[in-house]
Amino acid sequence: MRPNQYQKQPNFKKIVNSNDPSQNKNIKNQIRDLQPGDYYKGTVKILRKVKPGPLILSVFDGSGKIDAIARDSLFNEMKRNTTGITTYDFGNIKIKDNRKKKKTSQSSNNLKSITEDDIHVDDVFEIQGKIGVHRDKLEIELDSLKEATMDFNALINNQSEPLRNTFSIKSERYEAMKPVFLRIAQRIRHAIIDDQPIVIRHHNDADGICAGLAVEQAVLNVMERRELPSKNRIYRSPNITPFFDQIDLFRDISKFTRYSKQFGDKSPLLLLLDTGSTPENHFALQVLQSFKFECIIVDHHNPGTIKNGKSVVCDLIEFHLNPYLFGYDSQTCGGMLCYELSRFIDEEYDQPIYPAVAALGDRCDIPEVDLLIAQSQKNREELFQMAIVLDYLAFQYKFDPGEGVYEKVFTNSDILNIIGTKVKSLFATKLESMLPHIKSEDINGICFTIIELEKFTQRGKYPTSGKVLGIVHDYILSQNDAQPVFTVGYFEDGIIIRASQPILPVPILLEKMERKLPNANVEGGGHEQAGSIKFISVFGEDVLNFIKTQLQKI
């Protein structure tokens, strides 16, 4: 112990009455306004309680957060005051010894005496004390601690209300979904104020990255404006699969459970962006619910059957924003939705390039896209180049958040052009090498093509099979503007589909296959004109024939 570290602070009353000019400080009751040397008096919620050592309470009063130090002398004095003993016994101060876990609980022969064990996270107390600085942070040295009542949740809810309520563009679709946008924004703002960690998981493509970056930035802006630390309070990383894969799921649960146990963090609020809606997420969401993780989905992938305005995952989560739930389709992509959400989270948020890149990356084709492009002040080619560069980087980064690099794609034209040129040259070379091997056939007026993808892709190299299929499909389409084009790429145990028109939507195809080929273990997901299906390899031929038959029946 440093010799004078426990010199008692002159207490609150003495200071107020003091004539010592150096102690003639302000008594303040907003944490946000405190300065070193001030006195604070106010009602606070306990956000965190740190032991061992002198008890450190992280407290919040609606205006800000601060650490409050409750030394054993405070509790001893309360005890003395309630038992009539007033002797000041500095020499006998009981300093908390962290090596002793089981301490004898103090005899509480008076209701006003509070012990350390009476203080819990989320409790409300009236506190007062002097403001000091420890290392680089303000802290309150508590002089007094009294139980209090106040509905802090209502206070936080009130503070969480979005401060903006208009969209960046005019859109009927958007307006229809507005109430859900606002409720989700409020819930996220609540988490920020209430010290609940926010975990963003997004689809690993240009659309998903734009969605994830926008929400992350908006949350960070609010934290910064409210002077709340962002470390260990916001996490972002992509899921490689377009749904919440079991491997990611269980890793996340273990990781955040550990953080709660080790550091006292609250259970996180999970945001699934541009992912999470499809029925294949059902199990993951059930598991999350059983572990008491709260979850919000903002996605545009087809959620399957909708009954009474709800999809199969709706009851497992807090909020589900998906255009299909409002009678729309996947044309309002994840990045478009999340950009507007970000503007409601942070009323000053403004990154109009993001939703435009997302929309072009996901090939959305609704009037809103033109408004977004106009608003972005970039041309379609530049925005599309950004999207293909993001897709390429997403492949390289996998589950890594790509911090500091993704952001530069939008702002640094050197970086954009170097990578963009590379990707275009990779695509051109690939197409050239495939053309001699591609034969299309006419089925029922449809230009149908099958490509054995494994022959034309190299494991772990870009372009991936999905991209390769896209390149070929786009080429065939450019040569066949009259016919619908339907292109299938296959590997041993899966296929990918691209269609120029919604002639055989993947979710419908998938449902039919499940019925007709029950033993093939088909699994997958997608939109009207694109998707992927996995199956047991022995059924490969059956699957391809089934698709042909379906096309003949259209």
Place this chain on the structure above:
Amino acid sequence: MRPNQYQKQPNFKKIVNSNDPSQNKNIKNQIRDLQPGDYYKGTVKILRKVKPGPLILSVFDGSGKIDAIARDSLFNEMKRNTTGITTYDFGNIKIKDNRKKKKTSQSSNNLKSITEDDIHVDDVFEIQGKIGVHRDKLEIELDSLKEATMDFNALINNQSEPLRNTFSIKSERYEAMKPVFLRIAQRIRHAIIDDQPIVIRHHNDADGICAGLAVEQAVLNVMERRELPSKNRIYRSPNITPFFDQIDLFRDISKFTRYSKQFGDKSPLLLLLDTGSTPENHFALQVLQSFKFECIIVDHHNPGTIKNGKSVVCDLIEFHLNPYLFGYDSQTCGGMLCYELSRFIDEEYDQPIYPAVAALGDRCDIPEVDLLIAQSQKNREELFQMAIVLDYLAFQYKFDPGEGVYEKVFTNSDILNIIGTKVKSLFATKLESMLPHIKSEDINGICFTIIELEKFTQRGKYPTSGKVLGIVHDYILSQNDAQPVFTVGYFEDGIIIRASQPILPVPILLEKMERKLPNANVEGGGHEQAGSIKFISVFGEDVLNFIKTQLQKI
């Protein structure tokens, strides 16, 4: 430098004689009993020596551990006392400057003078000093430091003796192995007290997880009861392969070597649980020995040839507990062994569900299993569901310890049922899709089946090929209760075997193959009725034919 940080503490003698009531503290000689303001006098072992800065010694006296601060002033005073200089020269205090590594060694013209360089880890000293608090920990500000002699190792050994000496159930097998159980428990308790990190590596299945969790929890309990920090003192993670794979091996060596170098940690005590016994571990254990890592194996996998009560790995490790070394077989599984070991490590340890789940997971079939089930107070179905859920999670977690999730499988029925239902449905779908493709043949009265696993499994998805084989094998068995059933799953470069009776034990098959197909590079391991063998793919057909021939010869 804070202005008054180096004010000299009134020394020991003065305090003892002092009339100042604030300094009228107890002189204590058990670290465990210390309070701030006390004086400590006792004989301690140096556990760790931290530089640069004021020398900080982590010391241990058999009752507890504490940091002791030895300032330069202490050494200077000793030097003065031995050279006749008694002037108190606060102004010239030599504070350790961490930027200067090479310091001139103090002239030691008197035997009683000790310099910093005379203090080594594991040395024993008599110390005294005042107890203070730094941040949140007690520490001793040393007034005196004298060389002492005391056999601390004997003291620790004495304290390490297990305090419980009966098994949880009555078992002749267990009793036969008891001396080894007790010696291993003592060795682990010694490591805990002596600040040696403990590293648990266990097999990645339900049995191995139960084994690893039990030992981890017992060690944590002892650390908590003895008020020793567990951070960086206990590690647990699964090995994905059922033996100590080279990749895990070298990563572990590099990691713990680095910890020793960077943080002064002792070389760890490695516990291989439900893994480690088979001959294929020989190289890994040789390497560990050459790097001076101590190793204990508690396993039930077949250790191969036994000579004079020793297997091929016995001489490379400290202790080897395996039922085969006592004439028994693999029916006492890893989780059963480690549960009893945990009870000897921590005399209050009690988790009777663990060994029951482990036994059912590994399909053990000896009378002890019934006792364990009875003791668990759960029924066989519940316990078996826990085992299949653990196996499923083990696949998802791979080398991740799954902290906070595995534990809940035993205690949270919601979580158990959600995952259990999922796994059962995965199994049912898989079996249904395979049945039309399975043809068994009769060989020498045995129902023999070969399954091309790659056709029915999807890389990176559950159920794995091993599980798929098990599902099919169990199904065939359910249809053939009269015949022995022998089922082989093959991929390009390996096979997996399951047999309903020990008609062709995998270790024997493996030895024969090594002789008859020397160029196939066969490698593998297993029990009497289950195992896996890898080989060079070009020999696939030879391997399958060899197995058929062997079955015909039985």
Place this chain on the structure above:
Amino acid sequence: MRPNQYQKQPNFKKIVNSNDPSQNKNIKNQIRDLQPGDYYKGTVKILRKVKPGPLILSVFDGSGKIDAIARDSLFNEMKRNTTGITTYDFGNIKIKDNRKKKKTSQSSNNLKSITEDDIHVDDVFEIQGKIGVHRDKLEIELDSLKEATMDFNALINNQSEPLRNTFSIKSERYEAMKPVFLRIAQRIRHAIIDDQPIVIRHHNDADGICAGLAVEQAVLNVMERRELPSKNRIYRSPNITPFFDQIDLFRDISKFTRYSKQFGDKSPLLLLLDTGSTPENHFALQVLQSFKFECIIVDHHNPGTIKNGKSVVCDLIEFHLNPYLFGYDSQTCGGMLCYELSRFIDEEYDQPIYPAVAALGDRCDIPEVDLLIAQSQKNREELFQMAIVLDYLAFQYKFDPGEGVYEKVFTNSDILNIIGTKVKSLFATKLESMLPHIKSEDINGICFTIIELEKFTQRGKYPTSGKVLGIVHDYILSQNDAQPVFTVGYFEDGIIIRASQPILPVPILLEKMERKLPNANVEGGGHEQAGSIKFISVFGEDVLNFIKTQLQKI
């Protein structure tokens, strides 16, 4: 705030004039010489500026580095001094509150007043203050801070000049490259002194490991001698591919960009050792340049076409040392080059075993190798065994730096022999199993052999396909000392080549293939007698036939 933490220090002038013997300290002007209690006065460069809290400046004066604490009182006093206000107002001290980002900028009505915002990294100031100790480090409590001018870059450059200028062996090749060696060594020494992180990426084989270890050790030695902390200032890890792969590239960029943002680290100096020269690095180096990462390559792999003494990557990096740029070939391997470089970085560096092991690992065959072997004081067999053990460990460690293990291969004969014996036995078993399946043919007097590698290798197991090819090639060579031997191993989408003589150099073969088989997407690299080529799997047969045709034409 601790009550007396902000007591003002008696200032510089007072101390100089003081009669108090406890304050009669030396005034020093070399940071390197400072002791607690001293006064420092000198001109320094700001290396880092840490906020929030009292402003902490990491400063450097050419002799050493130290933290300088600039409290708000310093700035207030400067302000008062420049505005005529001299009242000492301890009670109103404005301590920096880290929760307030936007502070009102102080009115600067006098040029001499410096505010916190006027201090930037790389600025030069004249400072003075008293030396104290915080925890375990010296620090200066600033009394005064004045703008100054001094060309620190010139000073650092001067201090960075290598202190040794002779090679470890006599070599004409080496002498020809000497100026580049010296310039690179000076640049690396500059980074060390200037607090710029150094990132080593090296090829993952025996040669690359020797190269990486040597440079890492030399840098660490210089840091230690100059008493600079090495933590987060030097990083080393292998690239698994023999070039700067996109995945490694983007991970590195994101990681170090994050370090810069979070911790204020400078953008790193990247050293590509035994890797980086081949044209396939062009894109990675372009990207690095666009992110403003500085890069140095020391490599011996064929850099392709050279024009005006420059290869295609030269203009993208700071320095490129490659024997081909001087008209030599790959026979001066990476480990040989980097050993000499290390000796220029650290004038006392001496590890003569490293270049000898590297040379034997890469099968270099020039007179320098004999000198290196002699200098190593080991025999050829021992050195070669070290090389094969390093190669084996490199496979196990992949991108892990293998800290604490690689080093022991050179010094611990137990470890060397245990692993060496294992590797030899793996090689022998593998060769034996392959021999019955190998058929060579005579093409144009060349002994030509094709091996289907997938049949003889197991994924994720050692020996890898590259090693397997080497084993077979060496065996064939040992049976055919008269003929040139050319051996090709192929998988579905790639081949590996080994040749006993430079009859068909891989870079030339690659160029021809690119022209003749443009759709095969060939990619790869290598030396005159070894290399690898990847292609789209459908072109496998074409590639093999093309090679045969080329051999017939020689």
